[in-house]
C-alpha cells in the first residue's frame with residue numbers, strides 16, 4: 053500500500069502532519085518523522101473537504117455560453133438540442149475531459165452526471181483521477197431497441213478503475229419518460245445496485261403538464277409509480293409543496309439543489325428553509341455549464357446561501373450548512389465514506405492557500421470559503437489518496453483545452 057505524508061498542514065485550527073495509506077486518511081496527527089513513499093510540505097495551506105457535485109451534465113461544457121438568457125423550453129428546443137444532435141463520441145469525451153479539468157481546479161472530486169454515450173464520460177473520468185457516478189440517460193424517444201441496449205449496458209458494465217466510477221440509471225424527467233419506462237428504470241437501478249437520477253419539478257410548466265397528463269404533480273406521480281427511494285438523486289425540486297417534501301423525506305430521496313441554473317433559466321426559487329425544516333436530504337449541484345455557466349461548487353454554495361436569504365431571512369442557510377450540503381451530504385448521496393477529513397475516510401480533500409488575499413483575515417475559514425474565496429485559493433487537490441492537482445498543476449490540462457476547442461470547431465462545421 054502506498055503512503056503519503058502531508059507535513060505542516062492546517063486542520064481545524066491546528067498545524068499537523070497527516071498520513072494517508074492507500075486511498076484513506078490513516079493518521080491525522082502523525083509524527084513529523086513518519087516515513088512515507090511520498091512527502092508533501094503543506095506549510096501555509098489548510099486542508100478542507102472536497103466537493104461532491106450531485107447534478108451536472110459534464111459534456112455540455114462544450115456548450116458554455118452557446119445560448120443564454122432564454123426560458124427553459126425554447127433554450128432546449130431551439131439551441132441546446134440542435135447543437136447536441138451534432139455531437140459525436142469524441143466530442144462527448146472532449147467535453148467531459150474539459151469538465152473534469154474545471155472540477156479539479158475548483159476542488160470537486162466527484163460528480164453525478166446525466167448525459168449520452170456514458171462510456172465516453174467514463175473514459176474521461178478514469179483518466180482524470182477523480183470520481184463520478186455517470187448517468188445513462190433514458191427517454192421514450194430513443195425507441196425500444198435502444199432502451200434495451202442501454203439497460204443491458206447498465207446491467208453488464210464493469211468499473212475500469214479501482215472503485216472511482218459507478219453508473220446511474222438516468223431517466224431524464226417525467227415529461228420525456230413514460231410511467232412504464234420510469235418503473236423499468238427503478239427496477240434496473242435496484243437490480244444493479246445503482247443510483248437513479250432524474251430532473252424533478254424544475255419548472256412550473258413541468259408541474260402543470262404532469263398534473264394534466266397524470267392527474268398529479270411529478271413527486272406524487274413518481275411516488276405512485278414506486279420510483280422514489282434512498283438510491284434516488286432528484287435534481288432541482290423547485291416547485292413542491294410541504295406534503296411532497298414529506299414524501300421525499302420518507303423515501304430517503306437525495307435532493308440536488310441547483311441555484312445558478314434555477315436563477316439563470318428563471319425556473320424558480322428553491323424552498324431551502326422548508327426542506328431543511330422537514331429534514332430532507334439536501335445536496336448541491338451545478339447543473340451543466342450551458343445553464344450556469346461553470347462547474348464551480350464554491351460559487352454555487354454562495355449563490356445557494358444568498359438565494360435562500362432572498363426568499364427567507366438572513367439567518368437561513370448559514371455558511372456551515374451549505375458547506376455540508378456541498379461536501380458531506382453529497383458524498384453520502386454518492387454512497388462514499390468521504391466529504392469529511394477523518395481517520396478511515398477516503399482521502400479526498402482540497403488544500404487552500406492561506407496566503408490568498410481572499411482568505412485574509414481569517415476570522416472564520418468556513419465564512420471565507422463560502423462567501424469570499426474563489427478557485428485561485430485552491431492550491432492542490434487529493435482524490436482517492438492521490439494528487440489530481442499539485443501546486444496548481446493538472447496533468448493534460450493544455451491538451452484538454454486544445455481538444456475541447458477543436459471539438460467545438462468540428463461540431464459547428466457539421
Ligand SMILES: [Zn+2]
Nearest residue numbers: 251287339340
Ligand atoms: Zn440538469
